[in-house]
Amino acid sequence: MPENAPLLPSGLSERRRARGYITLLVPVVLVLATLGVLIFGKREPTDPLGLAQSWLDHTPVVDGHIDLPIYVREMYGNDVTKFDLGKKMSGHVDIPRMRAGRLGGFFWSVYTDCHEEIDGPDFLNPSHHVRDTLEQIDLARNLMDRYSGTFEFVTTAQGARDAMARGRIASFMGIEGAHQLGNSLGVLRQYYRLGVRYATLTHSCNNAFADSGGYDKPPNATWGGLSPFGFELVKEMNRLGMLIDLSHVSDNTARQAIKASKAPIMLSHSAARHFNNFSRNVPDDVLEMIGRGKGQTDGVVMVNFFPSFASPDPDSVGVAAIADQIDYIVSKTGHHHVGIGSDFDGIDRVPKGLEDMSKYPYLIAELIRRGWTRYQVAQLAGGNILRVLEGAEGVAARLKRVKGPSMAKYDKRRDLDGGWGGFEL
Numbered sequence: 001m002p003e004n005a006p007l008l009p010s011g012l013s014e015r016r017r018a019r020g021y022i023t024l025l026v027p028v029v030l031v032l033a034t035l036g037v038l039i040f041g042k043r044e045p046t047d048p049l050g051l052a053q054s055w056l057d058h059t060p061v062v063d064g065h066i067d068l069p070i071y072v073r074e075m076y077g078n079d080v081t082k083f084d085l086g087k088k089m090s091g092h093v094d095i096p097r098m099r100a101g102r103l104g105g106f107f108w109s110v111y112t113d114c115h116e117e118i119d120g121p122d123f124l125n126p127s128h129h130v131r132d133t134l135e136q137i138d139l140a141r142n143l144m145d146r147y148s149g150t151f152e153f154v155t156t157a158q159g160a161r162d163a164m165a166r167g168r169i170a171s172f173m174g175i176e177g178a179h180q181l182g183n184s185l186g187v188l189r190q191y192y193r194l195g196v197r198y199a200t201l202t203h204s205c206n207n208a209f210a211d212s213g214g215y216d217k218p219p220n221a222t223w224g225g226l227s228p229f230g231f232e233l234v235k236e237m238n239r240l241g242m243l244i245d246l247s248h249v250s251d252n253t254a255r256q257a258i259k260a261s262k263a264p265i266m267l268s269h270s271a272a273r274h275f276n277n278f279s280r281n282v283p284d285d286v287l288e289m290i291g292r293g294k295g296q297t298d299g300v301v302m303v304n305f306f307p308s309f310a311s312p313d314p315d316s317v318g319v320a321a322i323a324d325q326i327d328y329i330v331s332k333t334g335h336h337h338v339g340i341g342s343d344f345d346g347i348d349r350v351p352k353g354l355e356d357m358s359k360y361p362y363l364i365a366e367l368i369r370r371g372w373t374r375y376q377v378a379q380l381a382g383g384n385i386l387r388v389l390e391g392a393e394g395v396a397a398r399l400k401r402v403k404g405p406s407m408a409k410y411d412k413r414r415d416l417d418g419g420w421g422g423f424e425l
Contacts, residue, residue, distance in 0.1 A: 052364035053102065055377050060104025060164060061360045062382030064302035064339055065174070065247075065269035067346030068093045068143075069136045070111045078139045080146050092344035092356040095150050098169060100358035104382060105160050105170030107198065107268065108140040109346065114179040114205035116219075122412045123183060123208040130182040133175060137194055144171050155195050157390040174245060174268060177203035178210065178233065183410040185236050197389065198243035198266060201230065201253060204280075208410050209233045210257075211250040218250050218279040225252030231260055232408035238263045239403055241396030243389060246270075246286075247304075247341070250279070254286045263395035264298035264388040265290070269341035271309035272328050275321075281309055287332035298391055300384045301329050302341030307349050318352035319359075323366040326380065335376045339385045 045051050071091050076082040085095050112132040119125055144151040152168035154160045160170035173196045181187045181199075188199065202212035206222040209230035223230065234257055237244050244261055246254045247270045258265055273281035282301065290299040303325050307314035310321050329338050344350075344357055353362050364377055372380075409416050 048365035048368040049361060051368055052361040052377075055374050056102035056361055056364060056381060059378035059381050059383065060102045061106075061340055062104055062160065062170065062385050063106040063344070063357075064266065064300075064341035064385055065109050065176075065304075065343050065346070066093060066106045067109045067111065067343065069108055069140050071345040072139060072143070073136065078135060080139070080142050085143065085147055085150075092342075092347075092350065094357075095147065097356050097358040098150075101356075101360040103169060103357055103360065104164045105154070105172065107172045107174045109176050109268075110136040110140060110173050110180075110196065111176040111203075111346075112136065112180055114177055114203045114207065116205050119179060119205065119207070123179070123206075123410075124412060127182075129180045130187055133180045133191070137173060137191070137196070140171070140173055141195075153195065155197055156393060157386040160386060172197050174198035174200070174243075176200045176245075177205075177207070177248070178230075179203065179205065179207040181209070181233075183208045183229075183413060185233065185406050185408060188233070188236060188242070189240065189405060192240045192242055196242065198245045198268060199237065200245040200248055200268065201226075201233070201257060202249050204248060208412070210253040213248055213250045213253075213279045215280050216278045221250065221252070225250065225256040226260070229408065229410050231256075232406055234260045236406040236408075238392070238395055239399040239406070241393045243392050248280065251283055251286060254282070255289065258286070258289045258297045258299070261297060262399070264300075264391040266299055266385065266388055267301045267341070269302055269304040269343045271304045271306070271325055272332075274328055275310060275325065276308075276312050278309060284332060287329060290333050290337050292336070298337075298388060300337055300339045300388045301333060302339035302385065303329065304347075305342045305344070305351055305354055306347040307351055310351070314349060319354055319362055319366050322351055322354060322363060323370065326363075326367065327370065335379055336384055336387075338380055339382070340380065 044054055072078060088094055110133055112129050118127055144153045150169055151171045152163035154163050154170045154172060163170040175191060175196055178199060178201050201210045204212055204214055206212050206219055208227060210226050211221045211223050212219055234244060238261060244257055244265045245268045246257055246265055247267045267282060271281045273283045289296055292298050303322060305322055307317035310317045310325055326338055353359060367377065
């Protein structure tokens, strides 16, 4: 694709108009930046780090996975009065470092843990997953409101662009595992109404919808990929416009979901198995299913910074190793299908030189040294994830015209069998 191809489609209702609008918009932004140099005498920096910072000032990072909510739950019991995000926090994330790193938006990960012994072999044991998920959504929204001069809650790609244009950090939400759905598509729909815009199909445990990839080795398969109910979940997420996130899932789950989805997919925080043979990492054949060619599905692979995923020798992992991950994924998918999903505040070690959110420009500087263009950097930083989200929005708009909400149920549940004959008085 040529360097002046569309980068960030606009939110106009007609997608053809959106493509045309953005095709004009991105070159215009770059031309205006050039005119600024000619008129005001300002020149772009010549050093890679300065250039990276300058480029990200115009096309900031949109990170696919930040674990600030679970960090706050575990450190402060979700009490937003016990800390100040405007000052340096003990983790990887706070407002000063967001600004220093040129962060323009991120997905707040709404996460609750899964445990096989809690959920049971049929995933029917009562649990607090839905309660805890609602508490984490409440926490994320409370933080957005408390720091409303910094964060802006958004639910669409265009909403994110508008928020960034106002100088705010666009704030999406995603849930990190379908165990958080309580085996219910009705719960999925309520999360969507609350603003959730992606759902990871599993965390590190199998659930009623799909098999997990586990961590270094996968758990024993329950379904061989997606369950019958999992295929219904994919259809309903497509209808809603909620992105299907395939980080954490088993290889077969990923393959089947990519083939089944009518909308673009994402991997919100993943690494390539090529570098480290962990089942949590993405194999080559799954990467090669992602694209816009014949037989492929559009999507974005957002690269995780966790050193234990990046290499069998995590102590050796620095900026260059994460750049290697990005370059490798590009070699399999192309520049239109890669993004950043750092996993900050959810990992217990970080690469040397990427210790926190302030360091994003150092990664971009490494890519610039390798010959990445301004346009390619803009795609990686945020353009690709916003394009993918907008693609899912477009699919949902079409599906909602012809389909109502799915009435599918988990076939092992008996409480929704119906046939009630009334009370005997």
